[in-house]
Amino acid sequence: MSLKYRIIPVTPFQQNCSLIWCEETRKGAVVDPGGDLDKIRSAISEEHVEVEKIVLTHAHIDHAGGTAELARALSLPVEGPHKDDNFWIQGLPQQAQMFGFPVPEVFTPDRWLNDGEQVTVGNQSLDVLHCPGHTPGHVVLFHKPSGLALVGDVIFHGSIGRTDFPKGDHATLIQSIRGKLFPLGDEIAFIPGHGPMSTFGQERATNPFVSDHRG
Secondary structure, rough: OOOEEEEEEEEEOOEEEEEEEEOOEEEEEEEEEOOOHHHHHHHHHHHHHHHHHHEEEOHHHHHOOOHHHHHHHHHEEEEOOOOOHHHHHHHHHHHHHHHHOOOOOOOOEOOOHHHHOOEEOOOOOEEEEEEOOOOOOEEEEHHHHEEEEEEEEOOEOOOEEOOOOOOOHHHHHHHHHHHHHHHHOOOOOEEEEEEOEEEEEHHHHHOOOOHHHHH
């Protein structure tokens, strides 16, 4: 038995919200519910998943905008991101104004996530890696048995996260990718916050921002 997933693109930014669940128990989590909650709830129903929690990789509006509403509607606790992203949560209304999103509620996660902790989904456990750079409190979820990582906006197929937002830092982001993600193994597949899936090996070979060829 392993971890199953379904990717649900949401918001005008086509952010990859993920529904993940334990195959054995069908208990699961919604990762990064940025909006379009009707799509998310339809996926939950179609996959017959009993959602236990919401998990956030970081608090940009396209990832976190639907959190408070979904948490209230389904009576779910919120886990993540790292507490260094709290200022982004508090600033969700301003983010909405800036990008033309519906204004969301501000919330406080039930649990901040720290490096080295775990998030449970049914009988499955995912390791938490604190990977700052895109935002200071960004976390990545890694399910070792499946060889799957949910990386938010740290790295994409052929690209990396933006670092021009407040408290973003390019050098820190590169260190997160090369120091924490690539050592997990070339074969690890990842779900990014936007766009298609890839593997760390493919990005090490071809990503112009972090490939091995950059020295």
